Amino acid sequence: MKSVQIAATILAAGISLSAYSAHAAGNLNLICSADVVICEMMKDRFEKETDITVNMVRLSSGETYAKVRAEARNPKTDIWWAGTGDPHLQAATEGLTQEYKSPVLDQLQDWAKKQAESANYRTVGVYAGALGWGYNTDLLKKKGLKEPKCWADLLDASYKGEIQIANPNSSGTAYTALATLVQIMGEDKAFDYLSKLNANVSQYTKSGSAPVKAAARGETTIGIVFMHDAVAQTVEGFPVTSVAPCEGTGYEIGSMSIIKGAKNLDNAKKWYDWALSADVQSHMKDAKSFQLPSNKSAEVPKESPKFEDIKLIDYDFKTYGDPEKRKALLSRWDKDIGAKAN
Secondary structure, eight states, X not given: OHHHHHHHHXXXXXXXXXXXXXXXXXXXXXXXXXXXXXXXXXXXXXXXXXXXXXXXXXOOHHHHHHHHHHTTTSOOOSEXXXXXXXXXXXXXXXXXXXXXXXXXXXXXXXXXXXXHHHXXXXXXXXXXXXXXXXXXXXXXXXXXXXXXXXXGGGGOGGGTTOXXXXXXXXXXXXXXXXXXXXXXXXXXXXXXXXXXXXXXXXXXXXXXSHHHHHHHXXXXXXXXXXXXXXXXXXXXXXXXXXXXXXXXXOEEXXXXXXXXXXXXXXXHHHHHHHHTSHHHHHTGGGGTOOSEESBTTSOOOTTSOOGGGSOBOOOXXXXXXXXXXXXXXXXXXXXXXXXXXX
């Protein structure tokens, strides 16, 4: 009888301990600004490995930045993973994110560490990718169009209604494109270029990767996106060819930030360290994600567009990650381009 009571006591203790452990694991409120497929994969893997319940919302970088700003007094988000670095830097400048030096920091590529240093460790680089476009080879051939190899080519009248690009107010990809053109051409010439390009744009999408997905489905011919998003469509079997513009192009450092005032700070730090690990970044390709990983030891997918093969500009993350610069450029885009959009 005594042994049964002891066993019952141990069992009860075990149940209460496991219940406590499950409770202690807790929750994590995450905004993911990558493609929904990689967002879901990351969420599922983290939950299985940690027993932490992840409440995830998928929003583009611009939308996330606006949400984090709006909720600054009462943050609903713990961590913001992925999306272009400029909005992450803007959030850091405004004190919307909090400093954290991950023990994994020394394992990262220099460009990822520089991203962290420039933001006083309020954000960090998780991947990188160059800007370009993808075009549907079948449609191009069917319509008798030439392959667009340069930014200048996209202004050709033959591409009227054949191009999609996202809206830079909602999309970090499109803001990177805007900032890239300003750095290549100068602001006035860049806006003159965008005004002419507008004649060929059929739609300004909300999401940065949407234009090349539309091209893959045959709904448009050319989608201006990060090249890895075009490659992902090719790997899926769609007739999409990716292009790095001949004049040069900008690039993103996809970033990650812990929100200041995070309710689940310890769990946010767990995600942060986990997401920077070589093992996790090596599995990004499993979700057809072909960015360059920030961990030096992570496996680089063979399909990933390599920086050494692309003419990159010296993208000024500090200047174009400044909130005032962003506000000024978007205001001019709204007035000069958005107001006249097709």
